[in-house]
Amino acid sequence: MAEGLVEAGGKVHCIDRLAEPDKTFNEAKARFKNENGGGLEYHQVDVSNAEAMEEAIAEIASERQRLDGLVAAAGIQQCTSALDYSAEDIARMLSVNYTGVFLSARACARQMYKYKNQGSMCLVASMSGSIANRGFIAPVYNSSKAAVIQLAKNLAMEWGRVQPDGSGGIRVNCLSPGHIVTPMVEENFRKGEASREEWENNNMLGRLSTPEEYKSAGLFLLSGASSYMTGANLLMDGGTSAW
Ligand SMILES: NC(=O)c1ccc[n+]([C@@H]2O[C@H](COP(=O)([O-])OP(=O)(O)OC[C@H]3O[C@@H](n4cnc5c(N)ncnc54)[C@H](O)[C@@H]3O)[C@@H](O)[C@H]2O)c1
Numbered sequence: 152m153a154e155g156l157v158e159a160g161g162k163v164h165c166i167d168r169l170a171e172p173d174k175t176f177n178e179a180k181a182r183f184k185n186e187n188g189g190g191l192e193y194h195q196v197d198v199s200n201a202e203a204m205e206e207a208i209a210e211i212a213s214e215r216q217r218l219d220g221l222v223a224a225a226g227i228q229q230c231t232s233a234l235d236y237s238a239e240d241i242a243r244m245l246s247v248n249y250t251g252v253f254l255s256a257r258a259c260a261r262q263m264y265k266y267k268n269q270g271s272m273c274l275v276a277s278m279s280g281s282i283a284n285r286g287f288i289a290p291v292y293n294s295s296k297a298a299v300i301q302l303a304k305n306l307a308m309e310w311g312r313v314q315p316d317g318s319g320g321i322r323v324n325c326l327s328p329g330h331i332v333t334p335m336v337e338e339n340f341r342k343g344e345a346s347r348e349e350w351e352n353n354n355m356l357g358r359l360s361t362p363e364e365y366k367s368a369g370l371f372l373l374s375g376a377s378s379y380m381t382g383a384n385l386l387m388d389g390g391t392s393a394w
Contacts, residue, residue: 152222152224152273152362152365152366152368152369152370153165153179153191153222153369154179154182154183154191154366155366155367155369155370156220156222156369156370156373157179157183157189157190157191159370159374160187160188160189161189161219161220162188162189162190162192162215163189163190163191163192164191164192164193164194164211165191165192165193165194166193166194166195166196166198166207166225166255167193167195167196167225168195168196168197168198168225169195170195171195172193176191176193179191180193194207194211197251198223198225198247198251198252198254198255199246199247199250199251199254200254201254201258204254204255204258205258205261207258208255208258208259208261208262209258209261209262211262212262212265212266216266217266217268218259218262218263218266218268218270219268219270219271219373220270220271220272220273220373221255221256221259221270221272221273222272222273222275222369222373223251223252223255223256223272223273223274223275224275225247225251225252225255226247226248226275226292226335227243227244227247227248227292228244228289228292228335228339229244229289229291229292230287230288230289230292230339230342230344230345231288232288233288233290236290236291240291241291244291244292244295245291245295245298248292248295248296248298248299249295249298249299249302252274252275252299252302253302256272256274256302256306256323259272260272260306260310260321263318263321264318264319264321265318267316267317267318269313269319269320269321269322270321270322271321271322271323271324271372271373271374271377272303272306272321272322272323272324272372272373273324273325273326273368273369273372273373274299274302274303274323274324274325274326275299275325275326275328276296276297276299276300276303276325276326276327276384277292277293277296277327277328278327278328278329278386278388278391278392279292279293279296280293280294280295280296280297280298280299280300280325280327280384281297281300281327281384281386281392282391282392284353285349285353286345286346286349286350286353287339287344287345287350288344296327299325300325300327300384303323303324303325303382303383303384304382306321306323307322307323307324307381307382308382310323311323311381311382322377322378322380322381323381323382324372324377324380324381324382324383324384324385325383325384325385326365326368326369326372326384326385326387327384327385327386327387327388328360328365328387328388329354329359329360329387329388329389329391330350330353330354330359330360330388330389330391331359331360331361331362331364331365332359332360332361332362333362336359347359353391354388354389354390354391355389355390355391355393355394356389356390358389360387360389364387365387368385368387371385372385
């Protein structure tokens with residue numbers, strides 16, 4: 152999604168807790184020459200740290216005196232039976248999947264209000280926020296994603312109106328992907344927590360998706376192409392939840 156936004160002329164700041172960006176990021180950055188002011192930048196921030204997020208986002212917005220969009224995608228997963236979860240495990244999961252998304256959205260909204268540039272947000276939920284996945288035990292992950300879907304509706308309502316001073320007018324939507332082959336999912340297969348074959352058979356297209364297939368969704372949700380869409384949940388799951 153970041154690459155799609157850069158290709159459309161955007162300057163995209165990627166935030167992750169990793170000290171250094173991974174290979175995928177470095178390869179993508181090398182492909183873009185930061186022409187026309189666009190390009191990719193990396194920042195190490197833990198999205199569950201409210202103060203650090205506020206500081207990082209304020210610094211990013213101050214560079215061009217504006218902030219146009221947010222894709223909140225940091226997430227963690229733990230596949231444990233509900234009977235075995237400790238309170239600490241639950242709190243840790245929610246601190247990233249729910250609180251981290253909330254803090255990211257809030258930090259960005261503050262800057263969008265400040266610079267009065269009616270931005271758009273895409274909160275990455277999951278089809279797992281609307282269904283219980285067959286053959287996959289992830290009660291906390293799935294309910295954290297349901298919370299993100301509900302959060303988007305509430306933030307959309309709170310921030311949607313343009314105020315007399317020109318601030319506000321911020322759109323907030325969710326993206327709910329189906330299974331994507333990413334490091335998170337490869338780990339599920341490696342640990343035997345999920346069966347690739349079963350997941351392929353669980354959707355109407357008979358295959359898993361790739362990160363590239365969500366590129367247009369990010370561009371759509373962050374651009375004027377979705378100007379009358381807010382509080383919605385864009386479900387792209389190969390038909391998994393439709394049967
Ligand atoms: N892979 C799938 O099948 C799938 C399906 C639906 C939704 N999603 C969602 O898409 C998003 C991306 O998932 P992915 O599959 O690429 O997972 P991933 O594990 O490959 O990537 C998640 C990234 O989040 C970062 N992260 C974790 N905790 C963080 C924190 N506290 N602060 C900052 N960064 C942090 C990790 O370092 C990692 O780079 C997640 O929200 C996930 O729930 C994934």
